[in-house]
Amino acid sequence: MTSKAKALKNALSGIDVAFDDESLFNASVDNSRYSFKPLAVIKIKKSEEIGAALKAVSGLEIPISVRGGGSGCCAGALPFEGGAVLDLSALNFIEIDKVSWTAHVGAGAINSRIDALANEAGLAYPPDPSSKNYSTIGGNIACNAGGLRAAKYGATRDYVMALKVYTAEGRELNLSRPLKKFASGLNLKDLFIGSEGTLGVIAEAWLKLVKKPECRRTALAYFADDCAAFNCAAKILSANLMPSVMEFMDADSVECAAKFSNAPAKKSAMLLLELDGSASEVEQSSKLLGEIFSGLSESFDFAESPEGAEKLWAMRRACSPAMFLLNNTKINQDIVLPILKTPEFFWFFKALGEKYGLKTASFGHAADGNYHIHFMYDGSDAAQKAAAQEAMHEAILKAVELGGAVSGEHGLGILKAKYLPVQNGESEAAFMRSIKKLFDPKGILNPRVMFDPADLSGRSPLQNLKLPWDAK
Numbered sequence: 445m446t447s448k449a450k451a452l453k454n455a456l457s458g459i460d461v462a463f464d465d466e467s468l469f470n471a472s473v474d475n476s477r478y479s480f481k482p483l484a485v486i487k488i489k490k491s492e493e494i495g496a497a498l499k500a501v502s503g504l505e506i507p508i509s510v511r512g513g514g515s516g517c518c519a520g521a522l523p524f525e526g527g528a529v530l531d532l533s534a535l536n537f538i539e540i541d542k543v544s545w546t547a548h549v550g551a552g553a554i555n556s557r558i559d560a561l562a563n564e565a566g567l568a569y570p571p572d573p574s575s576k577n578y579s580t581i582g583g584n585i586a587c588n589a590g591g592l593r594a595a596k597y598g599a600t601r602d603y604v605m606a607l608k609v610y611t612a613e614g615r616e617l618n619l620s621r622p623l624k625k626f627a628s629g630l631n632l633k634d635l636f637i638g639s640e641g642t643l644g645v646i647a648e649a650w651l652k653l654v655k656k657p658e659c660r661r662t663a664l665a666y667f668a669d670d671c672a673a674f675n676c677a678a679k680i681l682s683a684n685l686m687p688s689v690m691e692f693m694d695a696d697s698v699e700c701a702a703k704f705s706n707a708p709a710k711k712s713a714m715l716l717l718e719l720d721g722s723a724s725e726v727e728q729s730s731k732l733l734g735e736i737f738s739g740l741s742e743s744f745d746f747a748e749s750p751e752g753a754e755k756l757w758a759m760r761r762a763c764s765p766a767m768f769l770l771n772n773t774k775i776n777q778d779i780v781l782p783i784l785k786t787p788e789f790f791w792f793f794k795a796l797g798e799k800y801g802l803k804t805a806s807f808g809h810a811a812d813g814n815y816h817i818h819f820m821y822d823g824s825d826a827a828q829k830a831a832a833q834e835a836m837h838e839a840i841l842k843a844v845e846l847g848g849a850v851s852g853e854h855g856l857g858i859l860k861a862k863y864l865p866v867q868n869g870e871s872e873a874a875f876m877r878s879i880k881k882l883f884d885p886k887g888i889l890n891p892r893v894m895f896d897p898a899d900l901s902g903r904s905p906l907q908n909l910k911l912p913w914d915a916k
């Protein structure tokens with residue numbers, strides 16, 4: 445054990461700290477698949493331990509990275525500078541209040557568990573990232589996670605009423621109140637939502653719940669090409685139809701997913717929709733949607749049962765693993781586009797693929813303009829890797845130029861920190877850095893995340909790493 449590790453162990457007496465290889469490796473990776481080995485993993489069980497741990501760590505000036513479920517895509521929870529990891533996953537209590545329609549939860553509570561317990565009370569917690577069975581509410585709040593139903597219900601930010609947080613030096617702050625309304629002071633709670641663990645550690649949250657929808661109906665339509673699908677999505681939105689889900693898959697993704705699932709060959713773009721509400725609302729919206737699909741799609745289908753709906757979801761669920769049929773490695777981003785600029789962006793994106801000789805695949809959330817774009821390349825070919833990185837850089841700049849955003853839900857983390865001034869401009873980025881300094885004067889919390897880009901040259905994601913959500 446190094447002298448730093450010994451000092452940490454002594455300073456954290458009474459708190460569970462792990463130094464074994466397995467714990468250190470598990471805390472060294474997230475869904476970015478990069479790996480940076482920590483000095484120690486501090487396993488938090490009670491909120492008060494966070495304050496004590498941070499006081500001790502900041503006293504020793506050891507950098508500290510905050511971790512929930514480790515499903516983040518941009519290395520935000522990883523200890524790039526080799527410091528300690530603060531693991532919040534065991535702080536996972538959930539209390540549902542049926543009267544005020546709120547949930548009080550520990551930062552480590554798993555997203556889908558909160559919704560399941562709310563459902564038992566006839567309520568729902570709508571933000572539903574695809575990682576909902578693995579990601580924690582602390583990570584969701586830190587990244588302002590969105591989900592499939594963000595089109596209608598919004599993202600995590602829309603459901604956070606109040607937070608208990610700890611600053612880098614271990615000071616407890618109670619931000620906002622779990623009340624429907626109040627008007628006093630500045631809204632510091634919202635600064636923490638989307639701050640990716642750079643301002644402080646979220647210990648507890650009070651969340652807004654809604655009434656569970658009475659009824660849901662799923663529909664799927666195929667289109668001659670990507671542009672026809674985008675036009676149909678715009679038509680649906682302008683008809684004042686607000687589906688809870690409107691997922692787009694481009695023709696390349698559909699082709700891969702069909703092959704991957706041993707389904708009949710298909711190369712058409714796809715929209716997958718879910719309507720929800722009261723039975724009469726869903727009936728009325730289905731009728732209107734059917735009329736729109738009849739005019740604009742090649743073919744369409746409505747599910748008549750939950751099993752039928754599951755069948756319609758099969759292509760969408762297959763698209764992530766299926767794209768590896770195009771090549772063995774991917775570079776991807778989750779850009780956001782103004783809805784009317786979507787066709788222009790994808791025309792540019794496909795042209796980039798041709799220019800750099802790379803296969804592309806894209807899918808995403810058509811109602812909020814948030815798309816997961818991918819260039820596929822041979823990971824063992826350095827020239828292809830460089831071409832893919834350059835092509836993605838051009839794609840991100842184009843999305844921003846069109847009035848879009850670098851990230852819709854994954855955040856910047858360590859991997860995309862260089863895009864902060866690109867997206868927000870130098871002046872706004874400078875204000876953000878000043879705020880970071882106010883909460884974390886020594887700069888020990890989540891170093892290199894968002895504000896201070898790291899040099900990643902010579903570092904690559906681990907190959908053949910199996911993470912819990914990879915199981916298919």
Ligand SMILES: Cc1cc2nc3c(=O)[nH]c(=O)nc-3n(C[C@H](O)[C@H](O)[C@H](O)COP(=O)(O)OP(=O)(O)OC[C@H]3O[C@@H](n4cnc5c(N)ncnc54)[C@H](O)[C@@H]3O)c2cc1C
Pocket residue numbers: 474475509510511512513514515516517519520521532551572573574575578579580581582583584585586587588589590591592640641642644645646647853854857890893913
């Ligand atoms: C298969 C898959 C599907 C996904 N789908 C979606 C999706 O649909 N929508 C979406 O938004 N994201 C999605 N993601 C990305 C990821 O799941 C989300 O970013 C999620 O919010 C991360 O939560 P986590 O608990 O795993 O956080 P971690 O990965 O542990 O951490 C992510 C960031 O949050 C910070 N953080 C974590 N906990 C705290 C805390 N208590 N206090 C302060 N900071 C904290 C970390 O420091 C880090 O910067 C997906 C990921 C996978 C693997």
